[in-house]
Amino acid sequence: MQTRVLTGITTTGTPHLGNYVGAIRPAVAASRRADVDAFYFMADYHALIKSDDPARIERSRLEIAATWLAAGLDPQRVTFYRQSDIPEIPELTWFLTCVTAKGLLNRAQAYKASVDKNTEAGEDVDAGITAGLYMYPVLMAADILAFNANKVPVGRDQIQHIEMARDIAQRFNHTYGREFFVLPEVVIEEQVATLPGLDGRKMSKSYDNTIPLFSGGKKQLRETIMPGEPKDPDSSALFTIFHAFASDVESAAFRQTLEDGIGWGEAKQLLFERIEADVAPMRERYDALIAQPAAIEEILQEGARKARMTAAPLIAVLRDAIGLRSGAALSAPVTKAAVKTDKMPRIASFRDGDGSFRFRLFSADGEELLLSKSFADPKAAGVMQKRLKSLGAVGAVLQMRTHGMALDIDGEQIADTPDYHDEQARDEAIARLREALDQLAAQD
Numbered sequence: 001m002q003t004r005v006l007t008g009i010t011t012t013g014t015p016h017l018g019n020y021v022g023a024i025r026p027a028v029a030a031s032r033r034a035d036v037d038a039f040y041f042m043a044d045y046h047a048l049i050k051s052d053d054p055a056r057i058e059r060s061r062l063e064i065a066a067t068w069l070a071a072g073l074d075p076q077r078v079t080f081y082r083q084s085d086i087p088e089i090p091e092l093t094w095f096l097t098c099v100t101a102k103g104l105l106n107r108a109q110a111y112k113a114s115v116d117k118n119t120e121a122g123e124d125v126d127a128g129i130t131a132g133l134y135m136y137p138v139l140m141a142a143d144i145l146a147f148n149a150n151k152v153p154v155g156r157d158q159i160q161h162i163e164m165a166r167d168i169a170q171r172f173n174h175t176y177g178r179e180f181f182v183l184p185e186v187v188i189e190e191q192v193a194t195l196p197g198l199d200g201r202k203m204s205k206s207y208d209n210t211i212p213l214f215s216g217g218k219k220q221l222r223e224t225i226m227p228g229e230p231k232d233p234d235s236s237a238l239f240t241i242f243h244a245f246a247s248d249v250e251s252a253a254f255r256q257t258l259e260d261g262i263g264w265g266e267a268k269q270l271l272f273e274r275i276e277a278d279v280a281p282m283r284e285r286y287d288a289l290i291a292q293p294a295a296i297e298e299i300l301q302e303g304a305r306k307a308r309m310t311a312a313p314l315i316a317v318l319r320d321a322i323g324l325r326s327g328a329a330l331s332a333p334v335t336k337a338a339v340k341t342d343k344m345p346r347i348a349s350f351r352d353g354d355g356s357f358r359f360r361l362f363s364a365d366g367e368e369l370l371l372s373k374s375f376a377d378p379k380a381a382g383v384m385q386k387r388l389k390s391l392g393a394v395g396a397v398l399q400m401r402t403h404g405m406a407l408d409i410d411g412e413q414i415a416d417t418p419d420y421h422d423e424q425a426r427d428e429a430i431a432r433l434r435e436a437l438d439q440l441a442a443q444d
């Protein structure tokens with residue numbers, strides 16, 4: 001059994017060494033595990049909440065895609081896509097919005113922090129706060145639930161969002177009476193230490209102590225690491241960064257050199273060389289990728305196609321469950337008088353090769369619409385046929401699959417449709433199935 005692991009990367013800013021060590025490298029490693037079905041995506045809709053600069057959004061999407069690919073993400077193995085290429089996500093966002101308590105969103109930390117800031121400044125509580133920021137947790141829940149992800153690796157600041165996704169999923173399941181969504185679990189990578197900057201504080205844009213991963217090339221990497229004779233040379237940050245790239249043995253040798261009183265400049269040179277050894281081959285791939293945006297686009301389009309193969313059937317089930325059904329799939333109400341007894345759908349029982357009892361439902365035109373599961377007991381099969389006859393189209397709960405559908409009665413899956421070659425054929429078959437069920441119910 002594979003575990004579906006899903007995470008989003010907000011596309012603002014340019015990746016630095018801290019992002020690489022803390023997020024990208026472990027995620028790429030996890031995606032290679034045989035028991036992991038990884039879904040990694042660029043959260044570019046979320047980026048719009050943080051930035052209204054189109055050039056920055058565009059640049060960041062491209063850089064982040066190239067970075068992940070250069071870092072070894074294999075798009076054949078992993079489903080790698082952009083959020084904004086999946087129309088099922090905003091659609092699901094709305095379905096979820098309609099079951100989400102406003103009070104839940106009032107309690108979101110990011111929203112509350114903005115409100116507190118306004119209150120302190122004596123402004124209106126909601127000054128400068130967009131509905132996008134307010135809705136952030138629902139969009140994130142849709143990201144996760146559209147793929148029924150089991151595990152979501154995130155930073156600590158995102159734990160509340162995963163808890164909200166669980167809340168929202170439960171609320172939806174409860175409202176519509178079925179386990180549509182599995183409840184996602186948060187994963188906090190405890191063993192991945194946050195990388196310090198050279199000043200010893202967490203490497204972060206807000207401390208202005210980041211070392212760029214690729215941008216500016218080898219020269220920039222060297223220049224960011226090299227300068228500055230520290231007032232009070234503390235080599236611990238230097239060592240920690242070194243160790244994030246080197247083996248224990250290599251790192252022990254480096255520590256010895258530091259203890260032997262190596263010059264600060266020389267130590268930094270060694271650090272630079274060690275990082276460069278890892279980064280250089282990736283940078284080469286990165287530069288090649290960045291030079292071909294069309295090739296990246298193709299990879300992402302293929303990723304979106306794969307992602308939608310998972311999301312679309314689920315959304316089809318949800319649409320059906322909440323009552324957004326195609327008019328073509330709703331047959332006009334069949335009245336008893338209108339039922340022509342010479343041309344009616346029929347149910348045919350048979351005994352399967354293994355001795356079990358099954359039946360098929362045929363339309364009035366003789367098209368096979370359903371094949372039941374196997375019943376060991378002919379009486380049970382008979383009871384189910386009776387239920388099917390009295391069900392009517394409104395009582396039919398259909399589970400969408402990629403090609404066909406399954407019919408549930410009383411929460412139990414009792415029959416399958418044949419496979420249809422595309423979505424349209426499947427949707428047209430829904431119409432014929434509903435019509436046949438209505439005809440049977442009207443005759444009953």
Ligand code: TRP
Pocket residue numbers: 006007008009010043046139140143144152153154155158
């Ligand atoms: N909010 C996340 C962050 O800032 C990014 C994100 C968006 C995400 N959608 C997600 C993470 C879904 C995990 C799952 O880090």
